Amino acid sequence: MLRDAQRAVVVDPGQSAPVFAALQAGGLQLEAILVTHHHADHTGGVAELHAATGCRVIGPATEPVPEPAERVAGGATVEVFGLRFEVIDVPGHTAGHIAFFCADVGGAPLAFTGDTLFSGGCGRLFEGTPAQMLASLDRLAALPDDTRICCGHEYTLSNLKFARSVEPHNTALADHEQRCQAQRAAGRPTLPSLLSTERAINPFLRSRNTDVIDAVRRFAPDTPRDEIGIFAALRQWKNDFR
Ligand SMILES: [Zn+2]
Numbered sequence: 001m002l003r004d005a006q007r008a009v010v011v012d013p014g015q016s017a018p019v020f021a022a023l024q025a026g027g028l029q030l031e032a033i034l035v036t037h038h039h040a041d042h043t044g045g046v047a048e049l050h051a052a053t054g055c056r057v058i059g060p061a062t063e064p065v066p067e068p069a070e071r072v073a074g075g076a077t078v079e080v081f082g083l084r085f086e087v088i089d090v091p092g093h094t095a096g097h098i099a100f101f102c103a104d105v106g107g108a109p110l111a112f113t114g115d116t117l118f119s120g121g122c123g124r125l126f127e128g129t130p131a132q133m134l135a136s137l138d139r140l141a142a143l144p145d146d147t148r149i150c151c152g153h154e155y156t157l158s159n160l161k162f163a164r165s166v167e168p169h170n171t172a173l174a175d176h177e178q179r180c181q182a183q184r185a186a187g188r189p190t191l192p193s194l195l196s197t198e199r200a201i202n203p204f205l206r207s208r209n210t211d212v213i214d215a216v217r218r219f220a221p222d223t224p225r226d227e228i229g230i231f232a233a234l235r236q237w238k239n240d241f242r
């Protein structure tokens with residue numbers, strides 16, 4: 001939820017009840033819902049919130065989202081809450097997944113990346129190809145260093161466990177894992193992350209790094225050396241990782 005003293009915008013409300021509770025607690029009017037992709041854990045609360053508040057619903061052009069919704073695709077800009085969000089196409093997790101980027105919210109950029117870029121990881125490829133996901137992550141990785149990454153799930157610690165087995169000698173990663181473990185032990189979220197941090201620690205943004213390529217090819221020696229082959233094998237490694 002993004003809010004000021006009177007208004008709020010929520011992203012990917014999987015349930016309505018926690019949003020209603022936050023609106024009531026803050027005395028807030030829900031102005032809009034932003035939806036990154038069609039999965040129920042991101043849209044389950046949309047219909048009830050819209051019915052109760054009449055808020056705008058803004059979602060991906062090519063995916064089913066509870067109606068009535070305004071449909072947007074990459075290159076569009078969305079004005080909500082006095083802020084301008086750029087829409088970025090990020091297919092891979094789903095075929096029509098979008099992300100929302102605002103260059104300045106309270107002095108720093110903000111990106112809502114849904115289930116495409118997580119802290120320390122990326123979404124599973126349910127509807128898209130490794131090539132699409134790699135291109136989508138490249139688009140997000142090109143945002144400014146100080147972009148705050150607001151992703152769809154707090155999967156950070158399990159992602160970092162995998163990242164450490166890919167890059168056991170990455171000291172930035174080890175430091176980040178310690179910080180995140182302390183956050184979780186104190187009952188706090190690890191999110192939002194920073195894009196500069198993700199570039200240093202997230203193996204899915206580092207799949208062209210020699211250490212990552214070598215690790216993938218040690219794990220799966222038959223992996224093709226091209227960047228899409230490496231990325232696909234890295235994603236498969238994560239799928240099987242426990
Ligand atoms: Zn999803």
Ligand SMILES: [Zn+2]
Pocket residue numbers: 039041042115152153
């Ligand atoms: Zn999700």
